[in-house]
Amino acid sequence: MKWIDSTDLRNWANRRDCQETIPHFVRKLIRATSNSIQSIKFPSGESVLLGGWDGILEVTEETEYLPAGISLWEFGASKDPKGKADDDYAKRSAKPLGFNPAESTFIFVTPRLWQNGNDWVTEKKKDGIWKDIKVYDSETLEEWTEVAPTVGSWLAKHIGKYPEGGIQPTDDFWEEWSSGAKIKLNTDILLGGRKIEQEKLIELAKQPSIISVQGISREESLAFIISCFKSKSDKEEDFFSRSIIVDTAETFRELSVHDNPLMLIPRFEDNGVLNRAIHKGHTVIVPLGADSSNNWSNKIILPQIERESFISALIKTGMTREFAERFSKESARNITILRRQLEFTRTLPSWALPENVQDIIPALIVGRWDENFENDKTIISKIAGDSYENYSKKLTRWLNIQDSPIIKIGSTWRLTSPFDAWANASKNLTGNDFELLYKSSIEILSEINPAFQLSPEKRHMSTFYGKNREFSGWIREGVIQSLILTSIFGDKLQFNLPVKADQWVDRVI
DSSP states (O other): OOOOOHHHHHHHTTSTTHHHHHHHHHHHHHHHHOSOEEEEEOOOGGGGGGOSOSEEEEESSOOSSOOSEEEEEEEOOSSOHHHHHHHHHHHHHHOOTTOOGGGEEEEEEOSSOOTTHHHHHHHHHTTOOSSEEEEEOHHHHHHHHHTOHHHHHHHHHHTTOOOOSSEEEHHHHHHHHHBOSSOBOOTHHHHTTOHHHHHHHHHHTTSSOEEEEEOSSHHHHHHHHHHHHHTOTTTHHHHHHHEEEEOOHHHHHHHHTOSSOOEEEESSOOHHHHHHHHHTTOEEEEEEOTTSOSOOSSEEEOOOOOHHHHHHHHHHTTOOHHHHHHHHHHHTTOHHHHHHHTTSOOSOOGGGSTTTGGGTHHHHHHOEEETTSHHHHHHHHHHHTSOHHHHHHHHHTTTTSTTOSEEEETTEEEESOHHHHHHHHGGGOOHHHHHHHHHHHHHHHTOOOGGGGSOGGGGGGTTTTTOOOSSOHHHHHHHHHHHHHHHHHHHHHTOSOSSOHHHHHHHHO
């Protein structure tokens, strides 16, 4: 699979950013094709102006493009590669800056085509100064990039030739996923309370294997995978140099035949295709959503993000603690919901689409309930206009989607994020729905706690004395929550109410 050719490299040489970026490009090639790096230093960006060698490398095993031992590198993007090479060779031969030329390889790299580069090498070797001398021009770099497709896709994106063929560079995904109109998310947002899962992933990824990571959504799992390596300074560049996201089985097959070990991240679930890659020495990390198949070994299941870590991560983006705590509560620490609330994405979730939203409306009106209470179930049945059994079956289909609006724990049901559910679905509420909310609220909240029929010292044992409530505490909290959200969203969404939303809620109270 080829995304970069020598023409692309020669055109890139004419751009101003080439001189600053080519050391980074070669450094990624080295990391993608060597497993024996002892030390590597290739300054890029503004650091190229600091002087000294453009690159210093030591590897213990020789590869096609990397000599064993110490190699010292110089880069030149000028239109006269020979002139630049002559200058660098003379300067470094006279002053090798603490290195022994007889024990080091001199390597000159140019993104230009240098047709007589081999003749230059032959001539300079006659001096007998260096252990070895090499020249890598655009044709050599093209060949090197072919065996490091992850780096080829990265450079294609960098020069504006976005790679096609069902792939996405992992750093490109991270940039898109983490960048919002108002803030930029950091890796901490995904890692709080997940240190064990992070360490397990990094350890498993050291050997060719198939690893699956399951979160609420596939996108969150993928972002978590990248965060695990990006947050580790000693792992980050190696990961981005070797990893690539693959969207189709056909592209996966093409990449899996490469000999240099890659980290392949498929956004599809075809185990038959994936198995082949590990036999070629690659590591496959599969991001899964809550709705994915359970037929995966080596599965890492992500726990809910720890609250204080979530809040601290938002504060690091520049958000105040007040807002961070609010978003922690309103998103239920669900990254998909958080990104929607922060306007990273503006598309409706599948459950809020017109053809699906009626399944959610009764749950939206009540907010939460406990099906161990018959009166809770009766209220739901009235609102749904169907038996409780039939309605609960409809709702169950939405439990395991990657962006589920509902959670069921034991006998209790609740909206994942009431704020998010109302923001996306409440515009579909009709006047009749609000009448049902009104009647349900009156019926539920008018119940007098039978425990108060007992003396104060006995009230904590009301169940023992048979003084049980007709409605659960969950459904009472749920309708109060719905009244609050009616007041919040009423004027904005212009609910079908006879008076202003806050006045309507006052009427209920």
